[in-house]
Amino acid sequence: MSTGARISATEAALLGLLTRGELSGYDLQRAAESSGGFFWAPTKSRIYAVLPQLAERGFATSREVVQSGRPNKHLYRLTKAGRAALQAWLEEPPVFEPERAPLLLKLYFGELLEPEVLIEHVRRARAEAIALKQRLEAQPARAQAADAFAELTVRHGIEWARAMIRWTTSTEQELVARLADNAA
Amino acid sequence: MSTGARISATEAALLGLLTRGELSGYDLQRAAESSGGFFWAPTKSRIYAVLPQLAERGFATSREVVQSGRPNKHLYRLTKAGRAALQAWLEEPPVFEPERAPLLLKLYFGELLEPEVLIEHVRRARAEAIALKQRLEAQPARAQAADAFAELTVRHGIEWARAMIRWTTSTEQELVARLADNAA
DNA sequence: ACCACCATGTAACAGGTTACATGATTAA
DNA sequence: TTAATCATGTAACCTGTTACATGGTGGT
Numbered sequence: 001m002s003t004g005a006r007i008s009a010t011e012a013a014l015l016g017l018l019t020r021g022e023l024s025g026y027d028l029q030r031a032a033e034s035s036g037g038f039f040w041a042p043t044k045s046r047i048y049a050v051l052p053q054l055a056e057r058g059f060a061t062s063r064e065v066v067q068s069g070r071p072n073k074h075l076y077r078l079t080k081a082g083r084a085a086l087q088a089w090l091e092e093p094p095v096f097e098p099e100r101a102p103l104l105l106k107l108y109f110g111e112l113l114e115p116e117v118l119i120e121h122v123r124r125a126r127a128e129a130i131a132l133k134q135r136l137e138a139q140p141a142r143a144q145a146a147d148a149f150a151e152l153t154v155r156h157g158i159e160w161a162r163a164m165i166r167w168t169t170s171t172e173q174e175l176v177a178r179l180a181d182n183a184a
Numbered sequence: 185m186s187t188g189a190r191i192s193a194t195e196a197a198l199l200g201l202l203t204r205g206e207l208s209g210y211d212l213q214r215a216a217e218s219s220g221g222f223f224w225a226p227t228k229s230r231i232y233a234v235l236p237q238l239a240e241r242g243f244a245t246s247r248e249v250v251q252s253g254r255p256n257k258h259l260y261r262l263t264k265a266g267r268a269a270l271q272a273w274l275e276e277p278p279v280f281e282p283e284r285a286p287l288l289l290k291l292y293f294g295e296l297l298e299p300e301v302l303i304e305h306v307r308r309a310r311a312e313a314i315a316l317k318q319r320l321e322a323q324p325a326r327a328q329a330a331d332a333f334a335e336l337t338v339r340h341g342i343e344w345a346r347a348m349i350r351w352t353t354s355t356e357q358e359l360v361a362r363l364a365d366n367a368a
Numbered sequence: 369a370c371c372a373c374c375a376t377g378t379a380a381c382a383g384g385t386t387a388c389a390t391g392a393t394t395a396a
Numbered sequence: 397t398t399a400a401t402c403a404t405g406t407a408a409c410c411t412g413t414t415a416c417a418t419g420g421t422g423g424t
Contacts, residue, residue, distance in 0.1 A: 163347035
């Protein structure tokens, strides 16, 4: 009867993936990378650190699978307590926070920087946003058929990329215009 | 002649603010909160932890101002080495990373959640995005006149909020439609 | 012959939050 | 008299990254 044990987002992500079956740390890392990788990607070492803690707290059970020629595998399975903790996390209203990107900080202190360097930063961001958008738009069928919710997160990525492209485009123009003005 | 001492984004933000003059930890916190607060906001305790480190590393000097009736003030001033470290940080190409919002994780595991709860999460995010957009749009004159670079970061916030509004709107519609389908 | 995949982890460090602790001044 | 402002910090904790360490299997 553990009433209210809070879990972190990373823990929730792992427990969430465990609803799909018994998985090892290795499996979990790959699952996180491939499926939701673009919006949540815990590192290997974090995963291996967190899993035993989840087991200790009763949110998952682990069993060791003996193997030959490679380290034994630890398979984790979600418990009822784990499922409840996950549920509680999912129901918590998520915190809303605007972005904190280093690029914004550099731009904010733009007067300390040579305009060309700043423009280069913005151009780079724009190029990466375009690449991201194309990558996300290039995988429609799989996500749509298999999992409608995953598709919604992909759309978020696309909208985000679109916003970045718009903003970087107009920002670049403004900076270039300013540069020309100063030269004149 | 410290050639290449790397600094973190928070350190860069503080050094950047120090280019405007001699400031105390208290001043810096308020400056961070008010001016760039929506895209970078270190906590008080972090600031007070970082400042002495900056002084130790030679990036700032500090002098104590004796006061009566309240703790003595420590005023920090940027050094040449600090200015150089800041410059190096500003010139580093910033890392590009798509957002990692807890909302996306909750949505990704949407099938584990009652649709109404999920819809409520999305609605809430939408409301907050609308509020943010209005807040940012409501301060045109000050930013534009005083600091064109600050204005560009504000525009980023507006574009971001706009993207969030679009995405939450369509997502909400989709979830509601799905809910209706299941009921039928 | 070489590389990717499977499979685990540890150690050191970096970055950041929350709560605690103190206390005078000044304006409403 | 109540709250905000000024002004500092410590302690405990949580989260996360990077680098190190090992080594067989299976495909090209």
